[in-house]
Amino acid sequence: MAGKSEAAARAVDVWKSYGTGEAAVTALGGVSVELDRGRFTAIMGPSGSGKSTLMHCLAGLDTIDSGDVWIGDTKVNGLRDKGLTELRRDRVGFIFQQFNLLPTLTAEENITLPLAIGGRKVDRAWFDLVVETVGLRDRLSHRPTQLSGGQQQRVACARALVSRPQVVFADEPTGNLDSRSGAEVLGFLRRSSTEFDQTIVMVTHDAVAASYADRVIFLADGRIVRELHHPTADAVLETMKNLDGDEELVVA
């Protein structure tokens, strides 16, 4: 499928440091990567290797020191505040480890919130398909406290997808879930890539979670050092063992 090879997001020789002088830390040391449209990519690597920094820079949540970051044909590092706000609101979706739902809103209101903020209409057919896919049809009027962790994360997945963003960024989406709920969320992310052509980028420490992805990128010391395509959990574990660092892997 031709469209599958186009980049939904791209980093070109991205450098990013925190702090100055002796205390400076190079979080990203010349990272270049293309994230293909419609693909599910996992980012792995030891603690402190730059995974979250890379995701935040790609999503326009953090600035870069040099290089370029693109979402589709928009150069993210060329945007001013207003453009960045619109990009984050309309063109990327986020799924966080802590769900980040608004407690006073129902599941349905949480899901449609990004559209409401952007003044966009809800595409009912798409909303229904997303809700059906995540299995939340009978939970739409519940508030987050009335939902299990797995259900809350499924609300967050639906919220990320409802605006049909160019990229969904997921930061440890299963980090707070038991393995069964985690598998449901991962299965849903997998389906949204395969069936809806949704581009997904997920940071994870979990080799099993990474094995749901089409591709796994491994970072060490702020650089991409390996990658795997169509990975098995065992292959991911084996690769992690041979990277620098002393990360402890979680196998769900």
Ligand SMILES: Nc1ncnc2c1ncn2[C@@H]1O[C@H](COP(=O)(O)OP(=O)(O)OP(=O)(O)O)[C@@H](O)[C@H]1O
């Ligand atoms: N706001 C910040 N201020 C200073 N240093 C930072 C900041 N954010 C990240 N760093 C440093 O940048 C490096 C990369 O951090 P990053 O959070 O991207 O790694 P990570 O691979 O996501 O780690 P983890 O798996 O532990 O979440 C680390 O050395 C970290 O200490």
